[in-house]
Amino acid sequence: MFFEIRNLTKRFGGVTAVDDVSISLKKGEIIGLIGPNGAGKTTVFNLINGIYKPNSGKIIFDGKDITGFPTYRVAQMGIARTFQNIRLFSNLTVYENVKTASFSFAHYGTLASLFDLPRVRTEDASLQGRCEDLLKLVGLYERRNELAKNLPYGHQRRLEIARALAINPSLLLLDEPAAGMNPQESLELTEFIKSIRERFDLTIILIEHHMDVVMRLCPLIYVLNFGRVIATGTPSEIQSNPEVITAYLGRRREAIAVEGA
Numbered sequence: 001m002f003f004e005i006r007n008l009t010k011r012f013g014g015v016t017a018v019d020d021v022s023i024s025l026k027k028g029e030i031i032g033l034i035g036p037n038g039a040g041k042t043t044v045f046n047l048i049n050g051i052y053k054p055n056s057g058k059i060i061f062d063g064k065d066i067t068g069f070p071t072y073r074v075a076q077m078g079i080a081r082t083f084q085n086i087r088l089f090s091n092l093t094v095y096e097n098v099k100t101a102s103f104s105f106a107h108y109g110t111l112a113s114l115f116d117l118p119r120v121r122t123e124d125a126s127l128q129g130r131c132e133d134l135l136k137l138v139g140l141y142e143r144r145n146e147l148a149k150n151l152p153y154g155h156q157r158r159l160e161i162a163r164a165l166a167i168n169p170s171l172l173l174l175d176e177p178a179a180g181m182n183p184q185e186s187l188e189l190t191e192f193i194k195s196i197r198e199r200f201d202l203t204i205i206l207i208e209h210h211m212d213v214v215m216r217l218c219p220l221i222y223v224l225n226f227g228r229v230i231a232t233g234t235p236s237e238i239q240s241n242p243e244v245i246t247a248y249l250g251r252r253r254e255a256i257a258v259e260g261a
Contacts, residue, residue, distance in 0.1 A: 002029075002061075002062060002203055003062070003171055003203060004058075004059070005022055005048070006057055006060065007022055007058070008047060008056075009054060009055050009056045010047055010055055011055050017040050018043050018054070019040075021044060021224070021227070021228070021229055025203055027170075028201060028202075029204075030197060030203070030205075030217055031204075031206070031222060032208065032214040032217070032222070033207045034214055034224070036247055039224040039226065039227070039247075041207045044224075045081060048074070048081075048173060049079060049081050050071040050074045054068070061078075062078070062170070078167075079171045079172075080164035080167050080169035081173035082157075083175050084207075086156050087160070088149075088163070090148050090149035091147060091149065092147070093144065093145050093146060094143055094145070094148055095131060095132075098135060098159070098163050100163075102166045102167075130166070131166065134166060137165075138158040138162045140162065143155070157181075161174075161192075165200065170201070171204075172202050172203070172205075173204075174204060174205070177193070178208055178209075186212060186213050187212075190213050190216045190217055193206075194217065206218060214235070215235040219234060221238045223241070223244050225243075
């Protein structure tokens with residue numbers, strides 16, 4: 001497997017937020033991670049990218065045990081993420097937000113930069129081209145000089161994804177990318193995620209409450225409730241699973257099916 005979570009557990013005091021969770025993906029797959037609010041989904045992401053350390057269990061990425069790695073090491077390994085609450089550098093420009101992430105590709109130090117050596121100028125030109133290509137990809141090139149905080153909400157989401165792509169990841173963690181979007185915006189986002197997955201050969205784990213997005217994107221879905229995986233299956237299997245329906249506040253199957261239409 002390209003990526004595995006094995007029996008992962010995280011406790012905060014007497015509360016078990018993630019309870020013996022196991023997930024696996026092959027390279028190039030995209031899976032959905034869904035569940036009610038407080039089910040432990042974002043905590044799983046925080047464990048993967050090193051914000052939290054697990055109490056037990058392992059995280060295996062591309063054959064390497066990265067359990068407990070700090071965030072910067074996880075990013076260096078090729079795992080990028082977005083956040084449920086957008087975390088841009090609000091007072092930097094659109095271009096500067098992406099360039100900040102791209103500095104992981106720079107091979108010069110502070111001293112070389114201070115003396116403005118030729119290789120610094122060469123690498124900076126290369127980084128600029130890479131940033132501009134990413135902004136064109138997400139449709140923000142024409143707004144590259146605007147402050148990030150002045151972008152419409154949907155464009156801020158795209159900028160956050162562009163910044164994640166700037167580190168050249170092979171595994172992308174998307175935490176509710178469609179949050180706050182209307183149906184048309186959600187549809188456009190779905191097509192956008194499909195396009196970047198193919199273009200960059202990405203493996204993707206998607207947390208999302210918009211069932212239409214999950215059902216269109218993910219052939220396999222894991223459902224969390226109270227920190228445990230209560231179901232795994234295809235969209236149609238998840239829609240008809242009684243335990244999943246009960247977890248989602250007892251909503252009827254038809255209600256879930258409509259969301260996933």
